[in-house]
Amino acid sequence: MTEATIKLVGLRKAFGKNQVLRGVDLDLAPGQVTVLMGANGAGKSTLVKVLCGVHAADAGTVTLAGVAFAPASPSAALRAGVVTVHQNINDGVVPDLDVASNLLLDHLADGAGAFLNDRKMRARAREIAAAVGLEVDVARPVAGLALADRQLVSIARAMAQEPQLLILDEPTSSLSATEAERLFALIERLRAQGVAILYISHRMSDIRRLADRIVSMRDGAISGRFEGQPLDYSGAVRAMLGHEITEVDITIPTPGAPVLEARGLVLRPGARPFDLTAPQNEVIAITGLVGSGKTALAEVLFGLAQPTAGSLRLDDAPYTPRTATEAVAAGVFLCPKDRLINAVVADFDITRNLTLPFLRRHSRAHFLRRASENATATRMVGEMGVVCQSPADGILTLSGGNQQKVMVARWMAEASRLLILDEPFQGVDIQARRDICAKIRATAQTRATIVFVAELDEALEVADRILVLSEHSIVGAHRNENIDVAAIMAEVVDAAPETTRELA
Ligand SMILES: Nc1ncnc2c1ncn2[C@@H]1O[C@H](COP(=O)(O)OP(=O)(O)OP(=O)(O)O)[C@@H](O)[C@H]1O
Numbered sequence: 001m002t003e004a005t006i007k008l009v010g011l012r013k014a015f016g017k018n019q020v021l022r023g024v025d026l027d028l029a030p031g032q033v034t035v036l037m038g039a040n041g042a043g044k045s046t047l048v049k050v051l052c053g054v055h056a057a058d059a060g061t062v063t064l065a066g067v068a069f070a071p072a073s074p075s076a077a078l079r080a081g082v083v084t085v086h087q088n089i090n091d092g093v094v095p096d097l098d099v100a101s102n103l104l105l106d107h108l109a110d111g112a113g114a115f116l117n118d119r120k121m122r123a124r125a126r127e128i129a130a131a132v133g134l135e136v137d138v139a140r141p142v143a144g145l146a147l148a149d150r151q152l153v154s155i156a157r158a159m160a161q162e163p164q165l166l167i168l169d170e171p172t173s174s175l176s177a178t179e180a181e182r183l184f185a186l187i188e189r190l191r192a193q194g195v196a197i198l199y200i201s202h203r204m205s206d207i208r209r210l211a212d213r214i215v216s217m218r219d220g221a222i223s224g225r226f227e228g229q230p231l232d233y234s235g236a237v238r239a240m241l242g243h244e245i246t247e248v249d250i251t252i253p254t255p256g257a258p259v260l261e262a263r264g265l266v267l268r269p270g271a272r273p274f275d276l277t278a279p280q281n282e283v284i285a286i287t288g289l290v291g292s293g294k295t296a297l298a299e300v301l302f303g304l305a306q307p308t309a310g311s312l313r314l315d316d317a318p319y320t321p322r323t324a325t326e327a328v329a330a331g332v333f334l335c336p337k338d339r340l341i342n343a344v345v346a347d348f349d350i351t352r353n354l355t356l357p358f359l360r361r362h363s364r365a366h367f368l369r370r371a372s373e374n375a376t377a378t379r380m381v382g383e384m385g386v387v388c389q390s391p392a393d394g395i396l397t398l399s400g401g402n403q404q405k406v407m408v409a410r411w412m413a414e415a416s417r418l419l420i421l422d423e424p425f426q427g428v429d430i431q432a433r434r435d436i437c438a439k440i441r442a443t444a445q446t447r448a449t450i451v452f453v454a455e456l457d458e459a460l461e462v463a464d465r466i467l468v469l470s471e472h473s474i475v476g477a478h479r480n481e482n483i484d485v486a487a488i489m490a491e492v493v494d495a496a497p498e499t500t501r502e503l504a
């Protein structure tokens with residue numbers, strides 16, 4: 001038997017009265033990918049933060065290669081060979097520093113970098129970047145990078161440490177398929193080198209691709225261990241939920257009158273014009289690769305960008321929003337993707353994060369009525385199943401998936417004519433995704449709904465109709481009945497150059 005690289009026994013951690021880790025026992029072996037599955041709020045990120053020196057455990061022990069391990073800080077954990085890629089990407093990079101400094105941060109912090117001049121530092125940074133396939137100018141500040149590149153910087157920085165244990169907390173939730181593939185290749189290389197890997201994800205495709213073994217976590221304790229091929233994926237899901245997963249009922253309703261009508265829309269010079277009608281009482285999913293124009297279309301509909309050509313009508317009147325404020329005033333709401341960059345206000349509590357766009361409705365004579373805000377927050381927290389102690393808690397005390405539920409709830413709290421959700425399932429667990437789908441569908445008769453998703457599985461789960469976007473134009477439309485998945489996949493990948501990036 002190989003010696004366990006890392007052994008956790010009886011780990012406990014509470015935040016105030018909230019007992020989050022309730023005695024976690026876990027072994028991680030070298031050269032093995034252990035996938036940790038658990039519902040939003042189960043305690044996965046908290047466990048990660050104990051292992052990497054962000055939080056101290058209240059009780060329990062960790063041994064690393066037979067030696068007691070209780071890192072007092074993240075840099076102590078790094079020095080011991082425990083490398084972490086966090087769920088919150090800003091935990092892994094310093095946005096104001098350039099890429100090279102970020103990649104060499106740990107050397108610089110050790111004092112070892114003091115002897116490197118700028119030229120040598122950049123050359124070393126380029127080597128580190130190349131090792132993970134990161135292609136950016138290392139002199140650029142990290143703050144100016146796209147999210148996926150920022151995340152690769154934090155991964156590349158971690159790789160520079162030659163880990164014994166590599167922990168990745170939902171690393172692919174905002175990567176494109178190509179970028180995720182690059183990361184998987186890296187993980188496989190490190191596994192072959194004997195690194196123990198703890199991989200956290202809600203994406204079944206990642207899990208199937210990487211798992212040597214699955215450990216399920218429920219309410220702060222390990223609730224199931226699954227080894228031996230083929231892995232029992234449905235058993236692992238059952239163990240993390242404590243019940244069978246519920247399916248969403250996709251009974252396709254009869255669409256109502258058109259709410260949004262786009263005619264001859266050209267999203268960028270040279271793109272093919274297309275028409276789009278979003279009727280009342282229909283949920284439309286729009287799918288396509290990164291760079292196919294999903295974000296560009298969402299921005300045009302929400303007044304953040306102007307189309308090259310074409311016209312928009314809303315409820316049979318011209319609709320020409322020049323700003324997001326005008327769009328919201330017309331009843332068009334957009335829940336953007338990448339919540340930490342675009343949506344979460346870190347300083348605000350859960351309630352204010354929920355009511356933010358509609359503060360005027362909670363005011364009387366210029367005075368904000370907290371009671372009115374509280375009523376909305378309590379209602380939405382209940383309806384969306386946000387796991388929290390109190391809506392008055394800071395938004396960042398929520399688990400990642402629960403923050404995402406708040407962001408979606410924000411735009412569902414008030415009546416709209418057209419609700420646009422851009423990647424609403426980022427970081428939500430498999431059951432919560434079903435719940436959010438059910439909620440979107442149950443309220444769909446009051447408006448038109450457009451959901452942008454990169455994953456076809458998600459489109460099939462939420463939509464009445466699926467549209468495929470390629471090269472900034474709609475190339476296919478399918479009613480979600482007896483659907484030909486292969487035909488959709490062909491439209492999705494057809495002629496889409498692999499390297500194009502999503503428009504900012
Ligand atoms: N800094 C904190 N202060 C207070 N409570 C916290 C803090 N961090 C986490 N919690 C709470 O601990 C619990 C577990 O959160 P954690 O982030 O570990 O969940 P998770 O399993 O990673 O979920 P997700 O899949 O949504 O990322 C939640 O109830 C959360 O609100």
Ligand SMILES: [Mg+2]
Pocket residue numbers: 044045046087169399400401
């Ligand atoms: Mg988490």
